Amino acid sequence: MIMEQKVIDYLKENRERHLKELTEFLAIPSVSALSEHNEDTERAAEWVKGQLDEIGFTEAKVMPSDGKPVVYGNYIQDENAPTVLIYGHYDVQPVDPVELWDSPPFEATVRDNKLYARGATDDKGQVFMHLKVMEAILKSEAASPVNFKVLIEGEEEIGSPTLPAFAEKHQDLLQADLIVVSDSALIEKGKPTITYGLRGLAGIQIDVKGAKGDLHSGEYGGGVMNPVHALVKILDSFKDEYNRVTVDGFYDQVPELSQEERDALAAVPFDEEKLRKELDVPEFEGENGYSYTERTSVRPTLEVNGIYGGFQGEGIKTVLPSKASAKVTCRLVPDQDPDKIVELLTEHVENNAPSSVTVEVTPFDKGKPYVTPFDHPVIATAAKAYEKVYKEETAYIRGGGSIPIVAELDRILGVPVVLMGFGLPDENLHAPNEHLHLENFDLGMETLAHYYHMLKDVEMK
Amino acid sequence: MIMEQKVIDYLKENRERHLKELTEFLAIPSVSALSEHNEDTERAAEWVKGQLDEIGFTEAKVMPSDGKPVVYGNYIQDENAPTVLIYGHYDVQPVDPVELWDSPPFEATVRDNKLYARGATDDKGQVFMHLKVMEAILKSEAASPVNFKVLIEGEEEIGSPTLPAFAEKHQDLLQADLIVVSDSALIEKGKPTITYGLRGLAGIQIDVKGAKGDLHSGEYGGGVMNPVHALVKILDSFKDEYNRVTVDGFYDQVPELSQEERDALAAVPFDEEKLRKELDVPEFEGENGYSYTERTSVRPTLEVNGIYGGFQGEGIKTVLPSKASAKVTCRLVPDQDPDKIVELLTEHVENNAPSSVTVEVTPFDKGKPYVTPFDHPVIATAAKAYEKVYKEETAYIRGGGSIPIVAELDRILGVPVVLMGFGLPDENLHAPNEHLHLENFDLGMETLAHYYHMLKDVEMK
Numbered sequence: 001m002i003m004e005q006k007v008i009d010y011l012k013e014n015r016e017r018h019l020k021e022l023t024e025f026l027a028i029p030s031v032s033a034l035s036e037h038n039e040d041t042e043r044a045a046e047w048v049k050g051q052l053d054e055i056g057f058t059e060a061k062v063m064p065s066d067g068k069p070v071v072y073g074n075y076i077q078d079e080n081a082p083t084v085l086i087y088g089h090y091d092v093q094p095v096d097p098v099e100l101w102d103s104p105p106f107e108a109t110v111r112d113n114k115l116y117a118r119g120a121t122d123d124k125g126q127v128f129m130h131l132k133v134m135e136a137i138l139k140s141e142a143a144s145p146v147n148f149k150v151l152i153e154g155e156e157e158i159g160s161p162t163l164p165a166f167a168e169k170h171q172d173l174l175q176a177d178l179i180v181v182s183d184s185a186l187i188e189k190g191k192p193t194i195t196y197g198l199r200g201l202a203g204i205q206i207d208v209k210g211a212k213g214d215l216h217s218g219e220y221g222g223g224v225m226n227p228v229h230a231l232v233k234i235l236d237s238f239k240d241e242y243n244r245v246t247v248d249g250f251y252d253q254v255p256e257l258s259q260e261e262r263d264a265l266a267a268v269p270f271d272e273e274k275l276r277k278e279l280d281v282p283e284f285e286g287e288n289g290y291s292y293t294e295r296t297s298v299r300p301t302l303e304v305n306g307i308y309g310g311f312q313g314e315g316i317k318t319v320l321p322s323k324a325s326a327k328v329t330c331r332l333v334p335d336q337d338p339d340k341i342v343e344l345l346t347e348h349v350e351n352n353a354p355s356s357v358t359v360e361v362t363p364f365d366k367g368k369p370y371v372t373p374f375d376h377p378v379i380a381t382a383a384k385a386y387e388k389v390y391k392e393e394t395a396y397i398r399g400g401g402s403i404p405i406v407a408e409l410d411r412i413l414g415v416p417v418v419l420m421g422f423g424l425p426d427e428n429l430h431a432p433n434e435h436l437h438l439e440n441f442d443l444g445m446e447t448l449a450h451y452y453h454m455l456k457d458v459e460m461k
Numbered sequence: 462m463i464m465e466q467k468v469i470d471y472l473k474e475n476r477e478r479h480l481k482e483l484t485e486f487l488a489i490p491s492v493s494a495l496s497e498h499n500e501d502t503e504r505a506a507e508w509v510k511g512q513l514d515e516i517g518f519t520e521a522k523v524m525p526s527d528g529k530p531v532v533y534g535n536y537i538q539d540e541n542a543p544t545v546l547i548y549g550h551y552d553v554q555p556v557d558p559v560e561l562w563d564s565p566p567f568e569a570t571v572r573d574n575k576l577y578a579r580g581a582t583d584d585k586g587q588v589f590m591h592l593k594v595m596e597a598i599l600k601s602e603a604a605s606p607v608n609f610k611v612l613i614e615g616e617e618e619i620g621s622p623t624l625p626a627f628a629e630k631h632q633d634l635l636q637a638d639l640i641v642v643s644d645s646a647l648i649e650k651g652k653p654t655i656t657y658g659l660r661g662l663a664g665i666q667i668d669v670k671g672a673k674g675d676l677h678s679g680e681y682g683g684g685v686m687n688p689v690h691a692l693v694k695i696l697d698s699f700k701d702e703y704n705r706v707t708v709d710g711f712y713d714q715v716p717e718l719s720q721e722e723r724d725a726l727a728a729v730p731f732d733e734e735k736l737r738k739e740l741d742v743p744e745f746e747g748e749n750g751y752s753y754t755e756r757t758s759v760r761p762t763l764e765v766n767g768i769y770g771g772f773q774g775e776g777i778k779t780v781l782p783s784k785a786s787a788k789v790t791c792r793l794v795p796d797q798d799p800d801k802i803v804e805l806l807t808e809h810v811e812n813n814a815p816s817s818v819t820v821e822v823t824p825f826d827k828g829k830p831y832v833t834p835f836d837h838p839v840i841a842t843a844a845k846a847y848e849k850v851y852k853e854e855t856a857y858i859r860g861g862g863s864i865p866i867v868a869e870l871d872r873i874l875g876v877p878v879v880l881m882g883f884g885l886p887d888e889n890l891h892a893p894n895e896h897l898h899l900e901n902f903d904l905g906m907e908t909l910a911h912y913y914h915m916l917k918d919v920e921m922k
Contacts, residue, residue, distance in 0.1 A: 217790060281686070285685075301682040313557070365777075
């Protein structure tokens, strides 16, 4: 126990410097979706590599991939000790609409013990917590309780298109006894939470083209099909009046929920009215016959993420637009196959597109859904570490979001993945005013410090 | 006849200077829809007033209105001669998407005997033709055959919201025997065309709001209604599978077409296949049971002019958007009432909006549809003037577009409105690469010169 206390004291003593370093990391606008930020993603990779060097890693390098660079590092204390592979990502979501941010997205600002910045919770802040726990262990202890490997990528927010190939190629380098991922959230403030399942992701861009250019809606209106109308017809056909997805075969691989599962999900703490007020919506609406919790975790979804066409300025411009587009993504649950879903979506669009317009469908990168057995000893130990610090029983949930690479790493490396996150559900990830509660910054690092010490005594398979 | 020849010779001799002046006029980005161009609309008004001064008008002034300034002028030759009121507008449509223009929209460029610029045909170019014909008459003749009054406004492209009040207030100033408007097109190259009817205009902006900010589509997808889905549902409900507008009561004031009208419309020259290729659409589609010509002139329409919500950038951002909006306008035919239509549209939106989102409806400015008896002597004379120059029989058509102020001027001043335009249907008005065929610039001015001389002998009621 004395060892862990040393680590925790080190973290407290160095907290101010650590937050300054995190601010530096958050200041790099490493938006993977926008090619204009290519240099920034490279800078972010170099920054993480620099941290590993300073911490005293045996090996630390920025490695090329078929996409953005991957940061890899390791610190091998003892061949016989367990080896933990920490996965995270240094890339972030775009920041628009930037005018809705209360402080600049790349200037980390603390308000009310919350750190506001793009990436604060997803995922730079949580990656940083791992870096600092490792620093604290290596600087304050004679020997690390476990071996560390680190894999930090720069394409998670665009679906990790090239990391599977990278992991296949570098399997030896990445070999470990378990993978730890902190890229999720506590179910509510103060409640330890292990995510034992994630939804997968599949999506398409739909581009509808009418006439070769925008037309005068008086001269041509009524004569020429409006591509916005065609798009609206296609999009509206995706769901029925019960908010069920009508795409043929969409639910074929989705097993009905057992009563046990439904009971377990109903037991997860959730204050619907509180959330409704917080989000400021008149009421919740979703797939009929399922609870809010079920709809957002164990049921698949289809959402339009963006739509655009024609005149968007102030006032009115009476055009009959030439083009209209929409971005559509589905969250998938086991055993939906992303490739199959993209195929079904594409067919559905084609079957519902009027022949008076031209429609193009482009698939986005995909991710498989993932579920892991939550009785594995490394997962049970993670729950114990959480409980030691948070003094609350751990909740086991299936997350609504997608970390497509998790299923891939599980498949390629064949070891359990522990999803222990320290965000909170209302931290605006992917939205303006993303932030991280600093309470969980501190408690989370304590939890990780305990976890790594406890892992030393766990029998690895 | 000797008089008209002098005028025509003057126009030929001064053609180069005239085109230079028109280029100056077209260089002023007088976009009425965008408040950032307020100074430009004022400059455009002053420019027109300056022209009237140079021409030698008795009176020329820029007059304030409740909106953008109005240019008024008159030249009274003889109290007993007919007085022509020339109406036009100096404002233009926005230019976006500006990247689709082959030359800058405010730098007039001649290619293939066509003058390319925003406003070239709608309506600066046609206003300018009137100015130069008046200049030619006043500079080359001892006495003008008619008295001229000029009313050039700056809000036509936003529905002339304040001109009716201005016209009511200044009825005495505007009193005339007829109104001439050149803001329309020949039905095809070389074919004189008088527009004896115009569609009206009514429209709304629909703003749908979901949660207070964009949400993560994984965390909240399936739980919270997506405002894009709500908007899509509303918009899709506007039309049925036969492309009929389903808004309750929408067609109540629209009389069925008589067989005579249908026969007359079928006789208007129209090459459907040629237009289809020109516009580059796979096929035409519109209200079932009506021909292309009927659908674009004597039937009312409903078109989405623009739609937007969520992420529009490169790639994918998996948000559940907070807001989605659409701009919708209807073209109306007699006897649809724009106020009533806005009311019906608003009710329809409210009845089709899910209660899980907040929906706001804002009306745009409106215009009444208009039809005039085409056997009035001033209209018959216009046809004769056209035929003298174009050597082709005049077509009488009902235009698909809207000039809302026409019905208002008719109502307020109680005199016939002659809609004789010199554009062409494919001149991209309201779209990128707007242009004016210079053939019609020359022939149109000749036609107007003849018309004013012929009017001298027409018995006014």
